[in-house]
Amino acid sequence: MLSCDNGLIGYGSSVYEKRAxxxxxxxxxxxxxxxxxxxxxxxxxxxxxxxxSTTLPPDNAATAAEYLGLELSWASVSTAGGAGAVIxxxxxxxxxxxxxxxxVLCLAGGAQDMAFFQDRMLRFNAAIADYLAPxxxxxxxxxxxxxxRKHMERYGTGREQLGRIAVHQRANARLxxxxxxxxxxxxxDYLNAPVIADPLVLFDCVLPCSGAEAVLVGPLxxxxxxxxxxVQAGAERHNHPVGEVAPLSGGWEVFRDDLxxxxxxxxxxMDFVQAYDDYPIMVAIQLEDLGFCEKGGIGPFLxxxxxxxxxxxxxxxxxxxxxxGQSGGGGGLITLVEAVRxxxxxxxxxxxxxxxxxxxxGYGMVGYGHxxxxxxxxxxxxx
Amino acid sequence: MTATQSNPAYPQPRETPTNxxxxxxxxEGMLALQECDVCGHVFFYPxxxxxxxxxxxxxxxxxxxxxxxxxFSRIHRGLPEAFADEAxxxxxxxxxxxxxxxxxxxxxxxAEAIQSALPVRLLSKPEAARYPLPTFTLD
Ligand SMILES: [Zn+2]
Numbered sequence: 390m391l392s393c394d395n396g397l398i399g400y401g402s403s404v405y406e407k408r409a410x411x412x413x414x415x416x417x418x419x420x421x422x423x424x425x426x427x428x429x430x431x432x433x434x435x436x437x438x439x440x441x442s443t444t445l446p447p448d449n450a451a452t453a454a455e456y457l458g459l460e461l462s463w464a465s466v467s468t469a470g471g472a473g474a475v476i477x478x479x480x481x482x483x484x485x486x487x488x489x490x491x492x493v494l495c496l497a498g499g500a501q502d503m504a505f506f507q508d509r510m511l512r513f514n515a516a517i518a519d520y521l522a523p524x525x526x527x528x529x530x531x532x533x534x535x536x537x538r539k540h541m542e543r544y545g546t547g548r549e550q551l552g553r554i555a556v557h558q559r560a561n562a563r564l565x566x567x568x569x570x571x572x573x574x575x576x577x578d579y580l581n582a583p584v585i586a587d588p589l590v591l592f593d594c595v596l597p598c599s600g601a602e603a604v605l606v607g608p609l610x611x612x613x614x615x616x617x618x619x620v621q622a623g624a625e626r627h628n629h630p631v632g633e634v635a636p637l638s639g640g641w642e643v644f645r646d647d648l649x650x651x652x653x654x655x656x657x658x659m660d661f662v663q664a665y666d667d668y669p670i671m672v673a674i675q676l677e678d679l680g681f682c683e684k685g686g687i688g689p690f691l692x693x694x695x696x697x698x699x700x701x702x703x704x705x706x707x708x709x710x711x712x713x714g715q716s717g718g719g720g721g722l723i724t725l726v727e728a729v730r731x732x733x734x735x736x737x738x739x740x741x742x743x744x745x746x747x748x749x750x751g752y753g754m755v756g757y758g759h760x761x762x763x764x765x766x767x768x769x770x771x772x
Numbered sequence: 773m774t775a776t777q778s779n780p781a782y783p784q785p786r787e788t789p790t791n792x793x794x795x796x797x798x799x800e801g802m803l804a805l806q807e808c809d810v811c812g813h814v815f816f817y818p819x820x821x822x823x824x825x826x827x828x829x830x831x832x833x834x835x836x837x838x839x840x841x842x843x844f845s846r847i848h849r850g851l852p853e854a855f856a857d858e859a860x861x862x863x864x865x866x867x868x869x870x871x872x873x874x875x876x877x878x879x880x881x882x883a884e885a886i887q888s889a890l891p892v893r894l895l896s897k898p899e900a901a902r903y904p905l906p907t908f909t910l911d
Contacts, residue, residue, distance in 0.1 A: 507850065511783060519785040520817045523904035524863060524877045525855030527847035531863045534845030535875075539865075542843070542888055586847040587860075594850075632815075632823065634873045635843055635865045757817060758865070758875055 390621055390651065395485040397478070397618040397768070399428030399605030400729040405569050405714050409500035409599040413444060414456055416498045416601035416716070421457075424603035428612055430492055437463040437490030437606070439481045441473035441497040442718040443754075444509070463490035467718075470753025471665050472625065472762035473497070474602070474721035479623030479766055481606040491607060498601025499717015506597035516757040527586050529667065530594050532758055534586035535635045537670040541588065543637065544685035546673070548588060550692055552579040554669040554704070555592045555711050557696035562708025564698070564739040569598055569714040595667050598714030602722035604729060609771065617771035618732045621746075622651035625764040633759075639671070639752060640763035641678035649680070652746075652767040656680045659767075660744050661703040661731060663724035665752035666711050671760070672704070675750050679765065698739040706731060706739055721751045725766075732770035745770050777902065781854035784904050791818040793832045794906075801897030803835040803906045805872050816874040837894035838911060839868035846883045862886050866908060877907045885910065 401423025403416040417440070425432060438461050440453055448456075450464035463484045467473030474497040481493035501509070510529065511522040526532070540546050556579050562568035574592065582590040609617040624647065626640030649655050656679065664675045673687040681702075682690035694702035707713065707727040710720045730736045731744040750765040787795055797804035807814045808822035809829035821828050844864035855861055862878040864886070879895060880886055891911040894900070900907065 507852070511852070516817060518783075519791065520905065521875060522783040522852075523785050524875070524907075525782070525847075525851055525858070525861050526863050526875070527845070527850055527861065530850055531845050531847045531861075532875075534847070535843045535863065535865055538845065538888070539843035583849065584846075585849045586845045586863075589845070632873075634875060 391479065391623055392482050392486045392620055394609055395482055395607065396609050396620045397604050397729050398607045398609060398612045398616065399424040399430065400726045401427060401603045402567055402726055403498065403601040405567055405598055405600035405716060407569060407598055408502045411500065413442065413498060413500040416500060416599060417496045418457060420498060420601040420603035421494050421496055424494065424605045428605050428607070430605060430607065430611065435459055435492045435494050436461055437481060437484055437493030439465045439467065439477035439493055439495045441467040441477045441721055442499065443468065443470055444499055444501070444717055463493065468754070469627070469762035469764070470755065470760065471667060471721040472751035472753045472764040473718060475623070475725060475749060475751035475764040475766055476625050478604060478606060478725055479620070479625070482620045482623070485606055493606040495604045495606060495722070496601065497722040498719035500599045501597050501717055502599065503597050514756060520757060529755055530586040530589055532755060533668040533670060534589045536637065536759060537588055537668065539635055540637055540670055540673070544688065546688040549576065549580065550688040551669040551673060552576055553691045554666070554672050554696060555579055557700065558666065558705045558708050558711050560697050561706050561739060562712030565707045565713065568708045568712045569596060570712045589668065592711070593668055595710045595715040595720070598716050600714065600716035600719055602719045602726045604722065604725055615772045616733050618729050619769040619771055621654070621767045621769050622648045623766035624648045625762065628761050629763070635758050637674060638678050638684070639674055639760065641675055641750060641765055645678065645680050648765055648767060654746060654767065658746050659748045661706055661741060661747045663705055663709065663728045663747065663749045665721065665724060665750055666705055666709045667715065667720065667752070671752055675752065679748065679750065698741055703741055706736065706741065721753060724751070725749045728768055732768060778904070779854065779902055782904055790820045794818050797834065798900065798906050801894065801900040803837055803868065803894055804832045805835050805870055806830045807833045814870045814872050816872045833870065836869050839866040839892050839908070841886070841888050841890050841892060842867050842873070843888055844878065844886055846886070866892060876905065877903065879907060879909050
């Protein structure tokens with residue numbers, strides 16, 4: 390158990406927009422205000438800050454504190470891309486547990502649109518700038534298309550099977566006012582969408598957008614019992630497997646057994662999964678690596694299950710990035726915020742009946758060919 | 773045969789002491805890989821130390837310029853302006869003879885002819901001049 394007494398006591402989201410109308414700090418502050426309000430904690434009580442953002446540098450945790458008028462005893466910035474926010478929340482829980490801070494705000498977001506994102510991708514890191522951008526590599530779409538084709542050819546995974554992730558998440562998003570993409574989507578719509586980077590089509594690729602997410606970590610007894618969310622276990626892994634360019638695993642399988650053992654639970658005990666969904670293939674690989682089905686078995690697994698909030702395998706119950714949009718680093722936190730909503734019973738029209746345990750996973754920091762960072766945590770509703 | 777011109781609109785790799793020998797070899801239409809003097813590891817992209825054992829004693833070797841497609845994509849949309857006219861661009865994971873894995877473009881008149889496991893070879897020197905990094909064609 391990561392912590393018995395400290396955990397997630399607040400959560401919040403900003404508005405999502407296709408184009409930035411404000412600065413990244415504006416979106417972060419809007420999400421943070423909502424998180425504090427949901428916990429009944431005042432800004433003056435916050436003494437810890439964990440920001441997950443790839444667009445914040447050269448600003449850092451201390452300059453963020455200056456901008457937002459916070460005085461801190463613990464501060465961190467994660468640079469693990471879409472895996473960073475979950476890692477932030479794990480670290481924040483440990484910081485509170487060890488007494489380094491009492492109330493830690495975990496923030497993630499971005500102020501961007503498609504043009505900003507496409508330009509930034511060319512300079513995402515040195516390996517991409519020097520060895521991929523000169524090829525006209527098509528951004529992340531090109532790289533994840535290569536991984537998707539490899540999985541399809543090695544394991545016989547079908548487009549229609551992977552498409553169920555996008556289609557079912559869209560059904561979830563239709564009950565989420567925050568989602569930027571809420572039009573109904575059928576399997577036929579999915580299969581006939583314009584090809585972006587084959588085998589990927591339009592609905593396989595996230596929409597870069599502006600927005601932010603926040604959670605507040607602190608002593609659980611600060612909020613009413615039904616609002617307490619315990620962090621049972623958390624783990625991260627970077628650059629697994631070493632030396633591969635387009636691997637079909639991402640690192641979760643390395644810590645999976647330890648993660649579930651720490652929580653004294655198994656995959657079958659999870660009432661839902663909120664997985665990092667930059668592309669359906671990465672959701673598929675996360676579910677395999679985390680043990681929800683065997684490696685290569687995701688196709689039949691998806692076919693046998695319904696991934697809607699009220700389905701046999703509730704997955705990304707708010708529609709996640711594929712339907713809400715990818716708000717920069719916020720893409721790594723939208724999953725955790727939705728998990729807290731479900732566990733508190735505050736998910737409105739998409740509230741699950743029995744949400745007691747859930748798994749949240751993160752993924753990101755694309756280097757020369759694939760995302761280098763993986764993370765996951767297991768959460769429990771205290772009541 | 774006249775050499776094709778390099779395309780100044782393409783993003784160019786930054787030349788550093790670490791990657792200069794690879795970029796110089798490509799200007800001659802060759803693929804230069806690094807081999808670790810200590811552990812024998814052969815790798816791409818260029819680094820100042822061996823990623824396997826961290827030894828800085830590395831020797832540049834010339835690849836035979838051949839390899840096999842591991843996986844690939846035909847990229848139709850979302851390309852930077854300099855590449856938009858060339859859609860679809862074929863980007864592939866390639867296992868070269870010497871054992872290194874790399875991502876590179878494959879130039880092919882008929883993109884539909886590309887398949888995983890097909891053999892590829894480097895473009896000829898005159899064709900190579902247009903492209904900033906080692907680029908392949910079907911063998
Ligand atoms: Zn070595």
